[in-house]
Amino acid sequence: MNTKPRQTGRGGPRGTKNLPPAPDNKENIDTQILRLEQLEQKFNVEGSNTLDIVYARQENDQHHATIQAQAAELERLKEIVASFHASEGALGPNITPSGSAAAGSTQDAPKKDKARKHSAAANVDDMALDERASKGQIGAESQPSGKKGKAPKPSAPTNVDDMAIDAPDGAAAVAGTGADDEGVSDTTAALARENAELKRLLAAAQAGPVGGPAEEGPAPGSIPRPKGSAGSDFNIQDAMGLGHGRKNRKNYKSIMRSCRDLVLQARIDWERPWAEVSAATKSKAFAVAEERHPILARFFNSWATEELMKQSVKNKRNRAYKHDGLEVPEKYAYLKANAAKRNPTAPRGRQAKLGRVDVARKRAEKKKKVATSSIKTKKDAKGKGKAVAPESDEDDVEMKQYAPSEEDESDCTY
Structure with missing residues (x-):
């Protein structure tokens, strides 16, 4: 007897189209807010x-x-x-x-x-x-010997x-x-x-327990922090091992939203740089984040949690600089002067910069190939004809024009 369930429609089991829709992000946020309100009322x-x-x-x-x-x-x-x-x-x-x-x-x-x-x-x-x-x-006492001149014998x-x-x-x-x-x-x-x-x-x-704290160092199986700065030297999502797969990307976005909410719940002053935030406030936020997402405990010294929170603070501060009228510190005044020197019509996107670099690389390869062929043609001529003259250096000037500058690379956002 065939025990397979009957299928309808696109091949799914009967009744799948009557399932309730999956909860959206708004319901998750409402649940977290309700949980925090209950906790606040409890204490x-x-x-x-x-x-x-x-x-x-x-x-x-x-x-x-x-x-x-x-x-x-x-x-x-x-x-x-x-x-x-x-x-x-x-x-x-x-x-x-x-x-x-x-x-x-x-x-x-x-x-x-x-x-x-x-x-x-x-x-x-x-x-x-x-x-x-x-x-x-x-209990017996010492008895005298009965003879004169002799001391009594001591008792036991x-x-x-x-x-x-x-x-x-x-x-x-x-x-x-x-x-x-x-x-x-x-x-x-x-x-x-x-x-x-x-x-x-x-x-x-x-x-009770005696002794100092445990020795510092990465625990077995923990993931160390990559060298460099996040965004320019490495990608946070790839370094966390959540860059591939739909499930991993969904988990990464959930962690990123939680870190953003914890920054607000911890009342971290986002108008100040991340380095000026107290270590006690950071440690509390890290502990709660690791409790909500146990995967964050795998990273040594909570470097992934710190990078995500630092990124959230930086993005919120940059938006306030552009739209909310937040005053830019004086130490960043030179950036405005550099921006005034740029061509406003030139594309500044990351793909445009990569395209210019790719064009310059192809031109350099083409020039090298032409130079090699001209040398070979000159050797084969043996004086019978006029040697092929190499191309001028105009391509070099044009290639330098499309090469990205250091300022463009520093302004590149990931």
């Missing part, structure tokens, strides 16, 4: 900079996420330390005052022998205290730590001799190292 800061609100909210979310991560890490380390101390306390009842294991013979079960070693290492002080108490030495030390200091190893003083002493000392050292490492991690988590 109740009417008349303030919208970019400041968005950027502050983004920073607040980042700090909150960092604090939550640190708190979770701290709780995890606290649980590790608590479980470690709980395991130490659970080993205590396994040791009797006489120092023997409470359950079974250690010779028949190696696992019980290992547990006895851990128990002895964790309860060294308790065992020593029990032994001294069984002998009646703890009552501090358990002092009892362990005299022995070469605190664990070996009460846990037995031979192989058991070595096992207990190794276990005690391992537990001490583990406890010190846990304390170090806990202190580091409580102190």
Whole structure:
């Protein structure tokens, strides 16, 4: 049975002509304006900079996420330390005052022998205290000898730590001799190292992140900025990799419109040159642009976003110079004098300039070809006839006339 959908008209499936039209640019702008109004009402800061609100909210979310991560890490380390101390306390009842294991013979079960070693290492002080108490030495005072001229004998030390200091190893003083002493000392050292490492991690988590900012440099996979200036040395759209394909061109226009809107929303003074805009204002605008269009984060140091915003500011300022009566700075007064010297009837478009350069190149190639043929004809004549004279230099003068000047190249817009 044929399961292909029935087609009508130009080959599309039935019902395609009843689909709703795609939203135009006006609807997208209205949606953005509505979103900004909702954000402004939410924060109740009417008349303030919208970019400041968005950027502050983004920073607040980042700090909150960092604090939550640190708190979770701290709780995890606290649980590790608590479980470690709980395991130490659970080993205590396994040791009797006489120092023997409470359950079974250690010779028949190696696992019980290992547990006895851990128990002895964790309860060294308790065992020593029990032994001294069984002998009646703890709390006993020094007794006189009963003989004249002799000092009374000192009583046994009552501090358990002092009892362990005299022995070469605190664990070996009460846990037995031979192989058991070595096992207990190794276990005690391992537990001490583990406890010190846990304390170090806990202190580091409580102190928070330490260290300076990350090293500067392009991240792996990022796109560096081309050399030169945009418009004359490279094309922004081609450098971004959006110069080919209908989808790429549509994406580029969307990014360009967003950058133009962000310049107005950030209240950037477009009457001033881009170099005089503060770095803080630029960074906020870059952050919001990268949030709206994640592709902009691929370019190192946000050079693509900066070029698009700089281009928008420059175009708006140039239009104001021509139509809105914006006063041109004095440092650009020489450009007006240069423009007065040009021929107003001469074509100044980019294609016209390229055409003049192409004509001059073809004339030069033609002249070179004629000169080469004249030399060959002169050699073939061998004095039998008059040699062909080369053409005059009038073509050189004409070619220089059509060659573009430096001023024309500087005024060329892309």
